[in-house]
Amino acid sequence: MYRKLPAMVLMTLLLFAIPSALFALSSDEIIEKMDNMATFDTTFSTGSIQTTDRFGTKTSLFKSWSQGKVDSLIEFTSTAERGQKILRTAGSLYLFYPDAEQLIRMQGSALRQSMLGSDISYEDMTEEKNTLDSYTAKLEQEEPFNQRSCYVLTLTAKTRSVAYPIQKIWVDKESFLVWKAEYSTQQGRLLKTMEVLQTFETDTRVLPKQSRIEDKMKKDSSTLMTIDSFEANPKLDKSIFTLENLTW
Amino acid sequence: MVGKHSRHVLLALALVALTPLFASGNPVIGMDLLPTLSYSAQEDSWTDQVVANLTLTLSSKNEGNVRGEVVLKGNNLSVPTSFDDVVHKAYFKARFPSFRLTAGKTRLSWGEGMLFNAGDVLYGDNSASVSLTQAELRSTTSWLASVNYPLGYFSFAEAVVMPSETQTPTDLFLAARYYTTVKGLKMEAGYATRKPLGEARVHKPYLSLQGNVGFDWYLSSSLAIPEEGAFLEESKESWLVSGGIFYLQRLPHERSLTLRLEALTRPFGDWKTHSVKDADAALLFYPELSLAYSPALSFSLRSIISPLDLSARATFSTIWNVFEAFNLVGSISCDAGNAGDLFPWNSTGSSLSVTVGSSWVF
Numbered sequence: 267m268y269r270k271l272p273a274m275v276l277m278t279l280l281l282f283a284i285p286s287a288l289f290a291l292s293s294d295e296i297i298e299k300m301d302n303m304a305t306f307d308t309t310f311s312t313g314s315i316q317t318t319d320r321f322g323t324k325t326s327l328f329k330s331w332s333q334g335k336v337d338s339l340i341e342f343t344s345t346a347e348r349g350q351k352i353l354r355t356a357g358s359l360y361l362f363y364p365d366a367e368q369l370i371r372m373q374g375s376a377l378r379q380s381m382l383g384s385d386i387s388y389e390d391m392t393e394e395k396n397t398l399d400s401y402t403a404k405l406e407q408e409e410p411f412n413q414r415s416c417y418v419l420t421l422t423a424k425t426r427s428v429a430y431p432i433q434k435i436w437v438d439k440e441s442f443l444v445w446k447a448e449y450s451t452q453q454g455r456l457l458k459t460m461e462v463l464q465t466f467e468t469d470t471r472v473l474p475k476q477s478r479i480e481d482k483m484k485k486d487s488s489t490l491m492t493i494d495s496f497e498a499n500p501k502l503d504k505s506i507f508t509l510e511n512l513t514w
Numbered sequence: 515m516v517g518k519h520s521r522h523v524l525l526a527l528a529l530v531a532l533t534p535l536f537a538s539g540n541p542v543i544g545m546d547l548l549p550t551l552s553y554s555a556q557e558d559s560w561t562d563q564v565v566a567n568l569t570l571t572l573s574s575k576n577e578g579n580v581r582g583e584v585v586l587k588g589n590n591l592s593v594p595t596s597f598d599d600v601v602h603k604a605y606f607k608a609r610f611p612s613f614r615l616t617a618g619k620t621r622l623s624w625g626e627g628m629l630f631n632a633g634d635v636l637y638g639d640n641s642a643s644v645s646l647t648q649a650e651l652r653s654t655t656s657w658l659a660s661v662n663y664p665l666g667y668f669s670f671a672e673a674v675v676m677p678s679e680t681q682t683p684t685d686l687f688l689a690a691r692y693y694t695t696v697k698g699l700k701m702e703a704g705y706a707t708r709k710p711l712g713e714a715r716v717h718k719p720y721l722s723l724q725g726n727v728g729f730d731w732y733l734s735s736s737l738a739i740p741e742e743g744a745f746l747e748e749s750k751e752s753w754l755v756s757g758g759i760f761y762l763q764r765l766p767h768e769r770s771l772t773l774r775l776e777a778l779t780r781p782f783g784d785w786k787t788h789s790v791k792d793a794d795a796a797l798l799f800y801p802e803l804s805l806a807y808s809p810a811l812s813f814s815l816r817s818i819i820s821p822l823d824l825s826a827r828a829t830f831s832t833i834w835n836v837f838e839a840f841n842l843v844g845s846i847s848c849d850a851g852n853a854g855d856l857f858p859w860n861s862t863g864s865s866l867s868v869t870v871g872s873s874w875v876f
Contacts, residue, residue: 319810324838341576345542346839346875349576355667358695364583366650368623371700373726483767484808509693510664514581514609 293403296417296437301335301397303442303471308333310497316490335396337507352388353512359388362512369513387429397421400428408439411446412462415439430457441472456482463490469498544569548843548871555865565871566590569602582606582618603655617659622674624691624704625722625756626732628652629800629818630778632754633722633734635706636674636689640754640778642792642856646816646829647845647869669694678709685709700724714742729761750782751794758800769807776800789823789854797821810835818857825851825858839875 291299308331315326327344340352349364361370372388397403401421409418421433430449437444443465449458459482464475473496479489505511546567553560570586585603594600598619605618625633629651630640637654644651660674671692678685691704702722709715720736738752739745758776765771776799783796790796799821804814817828831845848866849857859865 317809321810321836322838324835343576345540348542348573358668366623366653367621371695371724373698373730487808505664508664508667509670510614510662513662514607514614 291417293405293419294398296405296419296442297397297401297403297421299442300435300437300444304473305335306332306469307499308502310500310502311493312495313491313493316492318486318488318490319484320486331502331506333502333507339506339512351512353507353509355507360509360512361388367513369509400424401433406434409436411436414445416445438472443472443474458482466493466496468496471498540573540575542571542573542875544571544873544875546871546873548869550867550869550871552864552868553866554863555860556862564590565869574606579609580606583620602653612663614662615659616662619655619657621653621655622658622660622672624689625702625720625734625736626724627734627756627758627776628774628802630756630758630776630798631734632736632756632778633702633704633720635704635718635720635736636676638718638738640756642795642798642818642820642827644818645847646818646827647831647843647847665692665694674706676708679711680709685715698725714740716740729759731757731759733757751780753781755779755781769805772802772804772806774800774802774804776802785822787822787824789852790820790856792856795820795822795856820851820856823851823855825849825855827857841873842871843873844870 311330313328313330315328317324317326325344326342326347329341329343330338332338336354336356338352338354342348342350349362351362353360353362359372361372362368363370401423404420404422406418406420409416416436416438419435419437421435423431431452432450432454434448434450435444436446443462444460445462447460448456449460450456459480460477462474462477465472466475467473474493476490476492479491481487481489544567546565548565548567549562550565551560551562567589568587571583572585573583574581582605583603584601586600587602588594588600592599601619603618603620605616605620608615622636623634624636625631627633629644631652632640634640634652637652637656639652639654656676658674658676660672663671663673665671669692672690674687674689676687676689678687687706687708689704689706691702693700693702695701700723702720704720706718706720707715708718717739718736719739720734722732722734724730724732733755734757735753735755737749737754739749756776756778758774760772760774762770762772778795778798778800780794780796783794784790785796797820799819800817801819802814802816804812806812811832811834813830813832815828815830817826819826827847827849829845829847831843834842836842846866846868847864849859849861851857851859853860
């Protein structure tokens with residue numbers, strides 16, 4: 267009887283382990299699901315970016331349109347930057363300044379500029395949702411965050427063209443929402459953190475309604491990004507993501 | 515008499531301004547208050563003055579197929595003597611199914627370059643007599659009508675007509691350009707023709723390119739070919755080439771340093787190393803170094819360098835975005851050169867100026 271015990275224990279372990287191994291998601295599958303949950307055929311949203319420092323809060327309002335994983339257009343509607351627009355399409359980012367009637371094409375390092383004095387760069391704001399094109403993912407562990415079960419993954423940049431060489435993200439095991447992210451240098455120095463404060467549900471998906479971005483290099487500074495309205499898969503005119511519309 | 519005329523202009527403008535003010539409902543006011551201390555080396559004296567710039571912008575709602583905007587500008591140092599002195603912009607844009615029409619007083623940005631832009635054949639302003647304290651170094655507007663015709667998502671053709679300087683229909687200013695992007699390279703080619711007052715008609719073809727090779731680069735070139743006279747000689751002398759590079763380097767603590775270096779050359783200009791004039795300087799450089807110390811605080815050093823007469827204008831400035839749309843600004847500008855140079859220290863104007871002020875948009 268006792269001779270059979272190790273074999274029985276092994277069998278029992280295998281019975282539990284095999285199904286969980288069969289159904290466990292790989293790191294790449296988690297990232298793909300995460301990207302897919304954040305991607306719609308088309309979207310239209312309005313929102314605000316609030317930057318707070320020790321002198322107070324500055325608010326920028328925006329409208330945003332997106333199509334698929336790459337195309338996006340953002341138009342600022344607040345007084346100081348009214349009419350400024352950012353168009354992101356495959357491989358290019360264009361800015362339009364209405365005061366100078368100037369169309370600027372941004373490439374390379376220029377994308378890293380801070381947008382409207384916030385803790386968000388042009389690159390952050392219009393990032394393509396093809397994470398695995400730019401990063402390799404490694405599943406580190408599973409742990410709860412905000413009372414939600416999460417996968418904890420480390421993303422390591424494949425190229426130098428991305429904003430952050432290392433990202434550590436907490437991905438909801440059920441909704442695949444990124445609840446928290448830590449952005450670091452190659453040497454592991456923490457630069458920024460992002461945390462989702464509120465969510466909303468649309469089209470059976472959970473999306474961030476309000477996120478806080480903190481620059482760890484600055485004291486008493488944070489950026490709050492809020493989505494005030496969101497429309498999933500609206501019918502958008504194809505011409506929205508064109509230079510003609512950008513300069514309109 | 516001038517004062518009376520100015521009052522009439524201001525009254526007319528006030529009436530023009532008030533009508534859309536009520537219709538628009540969203541006037542935007544920009545206000546700069548810039549106390550300045552200036553030193554004149556020629557007179558060996560200091561003067562002080564407050565420069566107050568006021569901008570009133572009235573825009574239509576951002577919806578529908580017709581949009582428009584009126585921008586009125588003025589400051590306490592110059593008395594407006596004409597409608598155009600105060601009306602910086604007054605235009606509408608109408609979106610038709612296959613093209614867009616713009617008419618009124620506005621600006622069109624052709625070519626590439628922050629200070630030097632050989633591709634700007636519409637305004638042709640490559641003058642070095644510019645204040646480096648302004649955010650926007652070139653902001654000339656003009657009365658025009660333009661048609662923009664999209665040719666795909668990232669290409670378009672544009673045609674422009676401006677009133678003639680002689681008020682003769684055959685002397686109209688005409689221009690057209692083609693804008694496209696091919697595999698990471700932005701290309702722009704165009705042509706303008708104008709008839710300056712008392713001179714022969716001039717034809718200006720241009721080409722402008724922009725790309726990235728680890729840093730952003732841009733290059734523009736244009737010619738001004740007169741219809742009469744020694745056109746070959748004059749065309750050679752008018753050949754303008756401008757180019758620039760732009761690079762942003764991230765620094766520790768989320769700071770960034772940006773470098774822009776522009777150059778303007780007239781290849782068949784006067785390359786002798788003596789005093790040069792603004793209109794025919796064979797080589798000019800514009801370096802700009804900016805440090806974004808934080809998203810709210812930045813420092814910049816801008817300079818125009820004339821290497822042939824070894825003179826330069828330099829401006830160090832800082833902008834602190836304290837509150838929403840409210841900035842504290844400061845700058846120090848000076849010219850360094852001998853008498854007769856492009857930027858002489860002993861000029862009739864200010865040799866050195868220090869400004870500390872504020873700007874607010876509400």
